[in-house]
Amino acid sequence: ERDLHDSVQPRLVSLAMTIGLAQTKLDSDLPTAKALIAEAHDVAQLHQSAFRVVVRGIAPTILSDRGLDAALSSVVQRAANSGVPTTLSVHLPHR
Known part of the structure; x- marks a missing residue:
């Protein structure tokens, strides 16, 4: 917004x-x-x-097409491409 x-x-x-x-x-x-x-x-x-x-x-298209993991990875990649050192680590409890 x-x-x-x-x-x-x-x-x-x-x-x-x-x-x-x-x-x-x-x-x-x-x-x-x-x-x-x-x-x-x-x-x-x-x-x-x-x-x-x-x-x-x-509402990134990648989120609905490929899921949360791909969407977050895309954000990290864009940040890295613009020179911002970024890592992503996700630990979710198993259901």
Whole structure:
């Protein structure tokens, strides 16, 4: 939830403001409106990947597809790939 608020929400607000500005320019300054729409499109494309990362963090596909062990191992691997030394040790009681 915090990642949505901190990363996605400001980007969506900025995108909405750019589109709103383009809307106000449609009748008076078409070239500027077109440029703003192109900018908004580029920004939306750019931020799609960030949004996907946040959404995957909420409910990672690997968790439902391959289970908790694979999901946790994936988190550890991503941390290791980014230079954060990480280990995972899980000890669960047998049922």
